[in-house]
Amino acid sequence: MSKQIKIKKGLDLKLVGTAEKSSKSLNLKNYALKPTDFHGLFPKLMVRVGDKVKAGSPIFFDKYRDNIIFTSPVSGTITDVIRGAKRKMLEIRIESDGTDSYETFKQADPKSLKKEEIIEELLKSGVWPLIRQRPYTVIANPVDQPKAIFISGFDTAPLAADIDFILEGKEKEFQTGLDALSMISDSNIHLNLGPDSKAPALLNAKGVEINNFSGPHPAGNVGIQIHHISPINKGDIVWTVNAADVLTIGRLFLEGKYNAEKMIALCGSEVKEPQYITVKSGVEIGSIVKDQLKQDHVRIISGNVFTGTRIDRSGYLSYYSKEITVIPEGDVYEFFGWLVPSPKKHSFYRTAFSWLMPNKSYKPNTNMNGGERAFVFTGALEQVFPMDILPIQLMKAIMAEDIDLMEQLGIYELDEEDFALCEYISTSKIDMQELIRKGLDMMRIEMS
Secondary structure (H helix, E strand, O other): OOOEEEOOOOOOOOEOOOOOOOEEEOOOOEEEEOHHHOOOOOEEEOOOOOOEEOEOOEEEEEOOEEEEEEEOOOOEEEEEEEEOHHHOEEEEEEEEOOOOOEOOOOOOOHHHOOHHHHHHHHHHHOOHHHOEEEOOOEEOOOOOOOOEEEEEOOOOOOOOOOHHHHHOOOHHHHHHHHHHHHHOOOOEEEEEEOOOOOOHHHHOOOOOEEEEEEOOOOOOOHHHHHHHHOOOOOOOOEEEOOHHHHHHHHHHHHHOOOOOEEEEEEEOOOEOOOEEEEEEOOEEHHHHHOOOEOOOOEEEEEOOOOOOEEOOOOOEOOOOOOEEEEEEOOOOOOOOHHHOOOOOOOOOOOOOHHHHOOOOOEOOOOOOOOOOOOOOOOOHHHHHOOOOOOHHHHHHHHHOOOHHHHHHOOHHHOOHHHHHHHHHHOOOOOOHHHHHHHHHHHHHHHHO
């Protein structure tokens, strides 16, 4: 039965630079697969520099789950393998040949295939990593049976890509992707919509349970939705898929190939023309932002301002990102800083005038306005955290590496993005998302 859920706790941060609903396609030259985009992965390389590949050709696999394969988003040549400390694999770079040659996979209606056949196609095509599991937010294990599959049909993060626009005219691909997901699991698929969701692909989706959410950010976070519909307890497994990634799953069976196209939002106050761009997964950032920046002294983020990853111009789009956000760099410090109220600043606390202008859009930089300091129990975090979890107590349990207490305080339900808003308003300046990842990794190792 569908549910109507209103999220009361949270905060909407409005920023300058929302992408206009116009799009263009770019066929660019340089791409990369980044093993660092996948938590808990131990990559084993399957190619060498100089090898020729097609879109869908295997590039590397998970050493401890050798059926989890990662494939090339384009056809071309392997140009470099970048390694870090202790030879950790960071990037496998690919230069496109512009021919769009594809490996071929089974082209069929998922409803006509067996569960095992669908899983096999998802695995060998490299599409399976789009399916992730909670707890731990790692790539799902195909042998597991989840208690539910969750898809968030809207995103409430600042400058987030409009999923309605991304899905416009793609009803067939989306429904085929949903059909494939329904065939690989006997569990309910929860498709969660926002108050403004209008895309026919979402409203007319079949074989799913549609739930409606309203309220401020983080109402669009899939973790918040799971918490209010089917909370995760010890031993539970829930799979999650980004709504835009359902299209890739659908195209695999409609076209019989790994089509890595994705529509992303190029947004932020320092972008000349914020817009949507259709590119292939893993594209080089510099090729996209070239001639699009108002100035050079900026922070380029793969993802949104709350949860994205800092990327330089020679970096590559992260695997799960739906946005490239560009904001001013924050290394110019103000005399007396936050002691001087300004209508240009946003503050959750009433240290600026933003509380008098709830609909104003802001142009923030990356300045943290102070260094790390102690946690103080003010009750502020609880005002923006719509889960029945004690945020500061959980943070301290992770710091103390108290596995039992972390479990009791509900860490199984969490992902880094669920604490991003707490991190934004926290006066402690502590990297809460990094702490959550540390805690999740500890729990995963402890339970393995």
